[in-house]
Amino acid sequence: MNAPYHHGNLRQALLDRAIETLSEKGVEHLSLRALARDLGVSHAAPLRHFATKADLLNAIAIEGVGSLVAATDQAAEAASGVKRLRAMALAYVDWAMANAALHQILRNPDVMRHASDDLTKMLTTFAEAQxxxxxxxxxxxxxxxxxxxxxxLHLVSLTAGTAVVMTGDVYRDPVMTSLAKDRVAASLDLFFG
Known part of the structure; x- marks a missing residue:
């Protein structure tokens, strides 16, 4: 658990602790009151940043999708077309592996059902780029x-599915021990050619 909050960016401290809670315990154990208690602030303090739990979940999703988009935007350095598409897919899987907890949170329907118009626009823009x-x-x-x-559909299924296999607890022991990063690229190349 994080150390108690001490005068800084409370909004970011709330987001960070919420991500930890979601990763460790799931969305049903997330509450603004519990976050306030964990961070050692008044129960009203989180309300200055997030009026509801849904607002908090949306903010987490926006942060996660923004981070993912930034990671895949680096693929723009690759030549346009199939090379860039491949680079975007690899960047997605690399991001998911580096941010497994956040990737898991973004796949949680309880988190994504609170999507704001801003989040929906980010996801639409990401899909349009692909x-x-x-x-x-x-x-x-x-x-x-x-x-x-x-x-x-194949691209989305392939990248999201590969990310799930590489980050999910259920696959970690039987798959992760024998599946190196170069094999992930080889798997994606079956689609890209």
Missing amino acids: RREIATAQSQGWRPDEHPDVLF
Whole structure:
């Protein structure tokens, strides 16, 4: 557990502690009152930043998606098309492995059902960037006869599924011990060619 809060950025301290709580105990154990107690502040102090638990969950999701988008934006250095699409997929999996707790939180339907318009816009923009790269890759000769929606669904399933396998407790022992990062890239390459 974190040390009690001592005059700083209470909003960030609340987010950090909430992420820990969600990772360790799940959304049902998250409350603003408990966060205040953990951080040693008054029960009213969190309300200055988050009026409700839903507001807190949305803020966590925005922080997580923003971090993921920033990680995948670095793939823009790769040549446009299939190379960039591959780099984006690898960046997604790398981000999930480096931020396993946050990745797990973003997959929690109780967290995502509190999505604000801002969060929905971020997710839409992220999906649109992937769809643009699929279109560019197809125009360059990659899987030109496949429907773009099918490729998008496959891409999302492949990257999210790979991230789940690489970060999920249920897979960690049987899979993680034998699945090195280069094998993740090789798996993704079965799709990218």
